[in-house]
Structures are given as structure tokens and as C-alpha cells.
Amino acid sequence: MKKKKCPSCGKTSYGSRDENWHCPYCGKDISDVPSEPVEGDMAEIHDILSEEEIIRILKGL
Template sequence: MAIRERMNRRTCPDCGARSYSSCSETSWDCPICGKNLSNVPNDPNPWSHLVKVLESDRVRETIRLQEGPIA
């Protein structure tokens, strides 16, 4: 299972609504009140620790498969 940190989340400072996008390079408007969120920083990713765990598990499994069965 490949999980990547590519979804960006921003919280509107005016209405508090959360907005999600896979691209943060374009103009970003709040879907609720219309405020421009282009200059609002991305929220921290609350799942980043899980991505690191899953990636390390995948690396361990790859190494185990390359080494073969334990004798």
C-alpha cells in the first residue's frame, strides 16, 4: 500500500472551514465564504506519523523479501 503526503489542508481564518486540495500552487478560495486562502499556510498533516510508520514497514518487508527465508 503506497500512501503519500500530497493532500494539502487549509483552515479559513474567517469562517473556520477546512479546505482540501492536492495542488497548492494555484489560487485557493474557501468553498464556504469565498475568502482567498492562497497566502494561508497549509495545516500540519495529522497523519504524517502514520505515513512514516507505513513507509518503514514497507522498507523492512522489502529487505526481508530480498534476504529470503530465515534459516
């Protein structure tokens, strides 16, 4: 899993690919923003998710 910080709204989103990455907060295409690996990678996800959604998944809710 990777994360990116949106340069437009400053929020962090999570995904497993770099291309076709739209910020779930403001909708900006941030595919070209460099991603960072997430330590302790645990969830294989297929969509671009917001921080709140990731936290919900990790809590198993």
C-alpha cells in the first residue's frame, strides 16, 4: 500500500497503484505526485481511499 499527500488540499490518501489516482477529498488528479510506501503494510486495497476509510478498515469495522 502507498500513500500520497494531495498538493491541493493537503490531505493524505491511500492506494496500491500510482496511476489514475484522484484525491478522495477534493477530486484532483494526483497521479503524478510521488507516493510513499506505508510501513507495516497490511491491507491490499484496490481503490483510492481516504484516511478515514483506511482507519475504518484497519479497525475491522
